[in-house]
Amino acid sequence: xxxxxxxxxxxxxxxxxxxxxxxxxxxxxxxxxxxxxxxxxxxxxxxxxxxxxxxxxxxxxxxxxxxxxxxxxxxxxxxxxxxxxxxxxxxxxxxxxxxxxxxxxxxxxxxxxxxxxxxxxxxxxxxxxxxxxxxxxxxxxxxxxxxxxxxxxxxxxxxxxxxxxxxxxxxxxxxxxxxxxxxxxxxxxx
Amino acid sequence: xxxxxxxxxxxxxxxxxxxxxxxxxxxxxxxxxxxxxxxxxxxxxxxxxxxxxxxxxxxxxxxxxxxxxxxxxxxxxxxxxxxxxxxxxxxxxxxxxxxxxxxxxxxxxxxxxxxxxxxxxxxxxxxxxxxxxxxxxxxxxxxxxxxxxxxxxxxxxxxxxxxxxxxxxxxxxxxxxxxxxxxxxxxxxx
Numbered sequence: 001x002x003x004x005x006x007x008x009x010x011x012x013x014x015x016x017x018x019x020x021x022x023x024x025x026x027x028x029x030x031x032x033x034x035x036x037x038x039x040x041x042x043x044x045x046x047x048x049x050x051x052x053x054x055x056x057x058x059x060x061x062x063x064x065x066x067x068x069x070x071x072x073x074x075x076x077x078x079x080x081x082x083x084x085x086x087x088x089x090x091x092x093x094x095x096x097x098x099x100x101x102x103x104x105x106x107x108x109x110x111x112x113x114x115x116x117x118x119x120x121x122x123x124x125x126x127x128x129x130x131x132x133x134x135x136x137x138x139x140x141x142x143x144x145x146x147x148x149x150x151x152x153x154x155x156x157x158x159x160x161x162x163x164x165x166x167x168x169x170x171x172x173x174x175x176x177x178x179x180x181x182x183x184x185x186x187x188x189x190x
Numbered sequence: 191x192x193x194x195x196x197x198x199x200x201x202x203x204x205x206x207x208x209x210x211x212x213x214x215x216x217x218x219x220x221x222x223x224x225x226x227x228x229x230x231x232x233x234x235x236x237x238x239x240x241x242x243x244x245x246x247x248x249x250x251x252x253x254x255x256x257x258x259x260x261x262x263x264x265x266x267x268x269x270x271x272x273x274x275x276x277x278x279x280x281x282x283x284x285x286x287x288x289x290x291x292x293x294x295x296x297x298x299x300x301x302x303x304x305x306x307x308x309x310x311x312x313x314x315x316x317x318x319x320x321x322x323x324x325x326x327x328x329x330x331x332x333x334x335x336x337x338x339x340x341x342x343x344x345x346x347x348x349x350x351x352x353x354x355x356x357x358x359x360x361x362x363x364x365x366x367x368x369x370x371x372x373x374x375x376x377x378x379x380x
Contacts, residue, residue, distance in 0.1 A: 022299065024215030104348075105295055109212065137374040144364055145373040151345025152338045158294075159337060174334055182372040183335040184327040 009035060010045050011059070014052040015098035023053055023106040053106060054114040060103035061121035063092045068128045078135035083176045085132050086153065090172035093156045101157045126150070136180075149179055199225060200235050201249070204242040205288035213243055213296040243296060244304040250293035251311035253282045258318045268325035273366045275322050276343065280362035283346045291347045316340070326370075339369055 013034040017026040028049065032039040046052055067088035071081050093100045107118050126146055133142040133149070152175055160171070177185055203224040207216040218239065222229040236242055257278035261271050283290045297308050316336055323332040323339070342365055350361070367375055 020298070022212045022214045022296075024212045025299065026214075106212075108210070109215065133373065140373050141364070144361075145368065147345065147349060148342045148365055148368045148373065151342040151348075153341070155337065155341025155344060158341075171334075174331070175338055178335065178338045178369070178372075180372045180374060182368075182370045182375065183323065183330050183338065184370060185372065 007045050010042075011052065011056055012098070015056045015096075015102050018053065018056065018106050019098040019101040023049075023102075023109045050110065050114070053102070053110055054118075056099050057103045057107045057110065057118050058121075060092075060096060060099040061118060061125065063096055063099070064089065064103075064125050065121065065128070067092050068125065068132075071132075078132070079180070082132045082136045082180075083173070085129065086149075086172040086176040086179070087169055089150075089153050090156065090168040090175070093153070094160060094162065094168035097157060097160065097162075100154075104154055104157055152179070197235050200232075201242065201246055202288070205246045205286075205292050208243065208246065208296050209288040209291040213239075213292075213299045240300065240304070243292070243300055244308075246289050247293045247297045247300065247308050248311075250282075250286060250289040251308060251315065253286055253289070254279065254293075254315050255311065255318070257282050258315070258322075261322075268322070269370070272322045272326045272370075273363070275319065276339075276362040276366040276369070277359055279340075279343050280346065280358040280365070283343070284350060284352065284358035287347060287350065287352075290344075294344055294347055342369070 010031070014026070014031060017030055017034060021030065026049070028039055028042055031052075032042055035042075068085055071084055071088070076084065103118075107115075110118055129146040129150060130142045133140060133145045137145070153172075156171070160168070166174075200221070204216070204221060207220055207224060211220065216239070218229055218232055221242075222232055225232075258275055261274055261278070266274065293308075297305075300308055319336040319340060320332045323330060323335045327335070343362075346361070350358070356364075
């Protein structure tokens with residue numbers, strides 16, 4: 001088995017474990033068992049546990065950024081672009097539920113340069129959202145609006161299940177209408 | 191020092207540590223150091239670490255429930271009651287930032303009956319919110335609306351700082367307007 005595939009399996013298993021047991025609650029033994037490997041064999045694929053946390057949060061940050069950055073490359077009204085951002089964000093959360101959860105919460109256990117890097121990517125992502133909101137609603141307090149929107153969307157990591165009744169796209173579309181029209185908006189009925 | 195005061199200090203220190211280091215990342219040694227005690231002396235005040243997690247999440251759940259339950263005891267329109275609920279929830283998050291963070295995230299490390307109890311209190315709390323939303327917006331999908339609202343409000347645990355420019359009441363008032371009018375609502379400007 002090629003090393004790169006083994007590493008992808010390692011990152012996926014680590015993301016699942018960090019999500020359910022917490023970063024500090026996950027031992028190298030847990031990881032080895034999840035992968036059906038000897039604990040000693042893990043070191044062929046990683047140096048230490050913090051490296052896994054760094055790679056998982058980095059890939060999640062890049063998934064979120066890559067979903068948003070192309071939105072300015074095609075013609076769209078600011079409102080359409082904002083709705084596309086809701087869809088893109090919800091899709092990343094749904095497709096990378098464990099990594100997104102680690103990115104939202106466990107990242108705080110990173111230290112030093114790795115922590116600075118993730119913080120910087122989080123700020124870059126939030127800046128894209130502020131731009132989206134400012135373009136669609138020039139008079140809104142875009143900083144506060146982005147905290148409101150990302151709170152509502154990110155919280156999906158706590159309750160979203162792939163087997164649930166609504167697709168990520170439908171959820172994002174409903175949340176977009178809540179965000180721009182309010183929960184009593186004319187088309188928001190069940 | 192009376193045992194009850196020592197226990198309150200213990201719960202507060204444990205909530206702070208669980209929030210910053212995670213439940214599994216917090217050792218009894220960390221707790222003893224935070225309290226300036228010998229590790230062995232901790233056992234006069236607790237049996238095991240999971241008991242601390244249980245007590246902290248239980249007290250947080252009760253703080254949220256006690257803030258909402260009285261809202262039906264005084265006359266108010268459904269919209270006024272909903273706005274009061276935003277204020278009450280934001281005040282609990284702001285006043286119990288560490289415990290709220292543990293209640294939102296670290297609770298998942300509880301097991302058995304303690305976990306069932308917290309899950310049941312979370313469901314009771316969410317049912318109160320669904321009632322608030324249904325009374326104010328009879329045609330809204332109140333389940334989805336509550337996920338949206340509680341996501342936006344709960345996310346405060348990630349960014350709210352007591353020294354920030356807005357009080358919890360002002361934040362809650364702005365978020366209430368976002369929730370009912372949308373972020374482009376006429377009075378939502380910065």
